[in-house]
Amino acid sequence: MPPKLTGRGQATRGRILEHAAELIYAKGVHATNNEQLRRAAGVSGSQLNHYFPTKESLVLAVIAWQAERVLAFHRSARFTSFDSLDGFREWAKYYTAYERSYQDGCSLGSLASEIIKTDLDVHEELAGAFDQWTDIFRDGLLQMQRLGRLDADADPTRLSNLLLSAYQGGMLLAQIARDVVPLEDALYGAIDYVQTFTTSTSGRDVRSAPV
Amino acid sequence: MPPKLTGRGQATRGRILEHAAELIYAKGVHATNNEQLRRAAGVSGSQLNHYFPTKESLVLAVIAWQAERVLAFHRSARFTSFDSLDGFREWAKYYTAYERSYQDGCSLGSLASEIIKTDLDVHEELAGAFDQWTDIFRDGLLQMQRLGRLDADADPTRLSNLLLSAYQGGMLLAQIARDVVPLEDALYGAIDYVQTFTTSTSGRDVRSAPV
DNA sequence: AAAGGTCTGGGCTGTCAAGCCCAGTTTGCG
DNA sequence: CGCAAACTGGGCTTGACAGCCCAGACCTTT
Numbered sequence: 001m002p003p004k005l006t007g008r009g010q011a012t013r014g015r016i017l018e019h020a021a022e023l024i025y026a027k028g029v030h031a032t033n034n035e036q037l038r039r040a041a042g043v044s045g046s047q048l049n050h051y052f053p054t055k056e057s058l059v060l061a062v063i064a065w066q067a068e069r070v071l072a073f074h075r076s077a078r079f080t081s082f083d084s085l086d087g088f089r090e091w092a093k094y095y096t097a098y099e100r101s102y103q104d105g106c107s108l109g110s111l112a113s114e115i116i117k118t119d120l121d122v123h124e125e126l127a128g129a130f131d132q133w134t135d136i137f138r139d140g141l142l143q144m145q146r147l148g149r150l151d152a153d154a155d156p157t158r159l160s161n162l163l164l165s166a167y168q169g170g171m172l173l174a175q176i177a178r179d180v181v182p183l184e185d186a187l188y189g190a191i192d193y194v195q196t197f198t199t200s201t202s203g204r205d206v207r208s209a210p211v
Numbered sequence: 212m213p214p215k216l217t218g219r220g221q222a223t224r225g226r227i228l229e230h231a232a233e234l235i236y237a238k239g240v241h242a243t244n245n246e247q248l249r250r251a252a253g254v255s256g257s258q259l260n261h262y263f264p265t266k267e268s269l270v271l272a273v274i275a276w277q278a279e280r281v282l283a284f285h286r287s288a289r290f291t292s293f294d295s296l297d298g299f300r301e302w303a304k305y306y307t308a309y310e311r312s313y314q315d316g317c318s319l320g321s322l323a324s325e326i327i328k329t330d331l332d333v334h335e336e337l338a339g340a341f342d343q344w345t346d347i348f349r350d351g352l353l354q355m356q357r358l359g360r361l362d363a364d365a366d367p368t369r370l371s372n373l374l375l376s377a378y379q380g381g382m383l384l385a386q387i388a389r390d391v392v393p394l395e396d397a398l399y400g401a402i403d404y405v406q407t408f409t410t411s412t413s414g415r416d417v418r419s420a421p422v
Numbered sequence: 423a424a425a426g427g428t429c430t431g432g433g434c435t436g437t438c439a440a441g442c443c444c445a446g447t448t449t450g451c452g
Numbered sequence: 453c454g455c456a457a458a459c460t461g462g463g464c465t466t467g468a469c470a471g472c473c474c475a476g477a478c479c480t481t482t
């Protein structure tokens with residue numbers, strides 16, 4: 001069923017995808033048109049049409065690409081599978097370290113909010129990606145419980161939903177306020193709440209970093 | 212400077228605004244066009260053009276209208292100025308009581324995410340509204356501190372940013388998952404975190420409602 | 423009654439974008 | 453070599469939409 005693609009074809013398709021993802025992330029889906037995509041990826045209109053016959057197919061591919069990226073990032077060794085509070089703090093630190101990190105929002109979340117009300121059939125794609133995302137947090141919290149770093153009465157599912165919600169909501173507030181503080185407050189607040197379930201410290205005595 | 216509007220003119224303008232807000236909330240800005248607006252409000256194209264010369268002016272008015280609505284709602288007696296945990300729990304209960312409440316997202320937040328990347332000049336309008344929104348929470352938490360219901364070392368600004376972020380992010384996750392649970396988890400989780408700063412209870416012994 | 427705001431219902435134009443087609447060229451695999 | 457994919461650089465149609473204009477009717481206040 002997959003139309004035979006040579007190595008070169010895959011490379012071009014991938015180049016289009018990368019630039020499309022970047023453009024759409026920066027300017028939004030509706031403000032990105034074919035001409036911009038052609039120029040950014042350095043391909044002709046025919047090629048764009050060849051690899052992505054419709055805009056919906058391109059957007060779908062971009063969603064999959066961004067989802068894979070964000071999931072791979074969260075699964076990287078950097079956060080040690082979120083098996084400790086330090087892992088979560090490292091994560092929060094990454095997203096609050098640079099001004100640039102919040103100005104275009106979450107690479108997947110902003111895309112989701114923009115098209116969730118349209119008739120594009122992207123629901124399954126998105127739902128699957130966000131499920132996996134929360135699962136990364138949940139699995140980390142479960143592991144923390146196994147290691148005795150988190151109380152047994154903590155609810156990893158609930159906490160993972162709070163963590164991701166705080167990130168998504170914090171990103172939105174930061175974009176609107178053009179200030180990283182709301183994102184910091186949301187992330188470190190959520191993580192401090194997780195800390196209240198740790199046995200090693202009282203949780204109320206040790207607080208997260210900034211200000 | 213305001214073009215003289217008689218009572219009738221104001222009524223028509225208001226009717227257009229109401230229907231525009233409803234349509235845009237349900238279908239998004241880009242998927243709402245003049246013809247739908249005309250039919251929904253029962254006015255002719257000339258009138259639409261008369262009261263809102265450009266789409267940007269209409270969107271701006273809708274933002275202001277939705278902002279006023281959501282702020283008035285949060286200031287209503289129902290939540291007793293958020294001067295207690297019960298006020299916050301009542302708030303969370305409202306947004307998680309019905310399936311319908313999350314399916315179109317936050318009336319202001321979804322609008323914000325959709326247009327934050329466009330070149331529409333709506334930044335000040337949005338920033339002001341969200342500032343007031345967090346202030347409602349912050350003022351409530353400050354009042355709780357004054358009343359001795361919240362520890363002095365709690366940071367009302369930080370907590371209010373977490374609360375609103377949890378709501379916005381939870382709304383997005385709920386929309387994507389087509390399930391109210393992520394929103395519930397985010398809201399009640401954030402509120403339980405606030406509870407860890409209350410002196411009356413340990414905070415760890417009493418948890419919020421669902422499941 | 424006069425005036426000015428309100429309102430209809432249609433038409434018109436310019437613009438922009440998506441999708442599609444094609445003639446011809448280049449590349450690379452078998 | 454031969455063939456198929458990759459690729460160029462256009463052009464073309466179609467549709468959608470925002471913005472704009474108008475002739476005339478209606479309503480309300482002065």
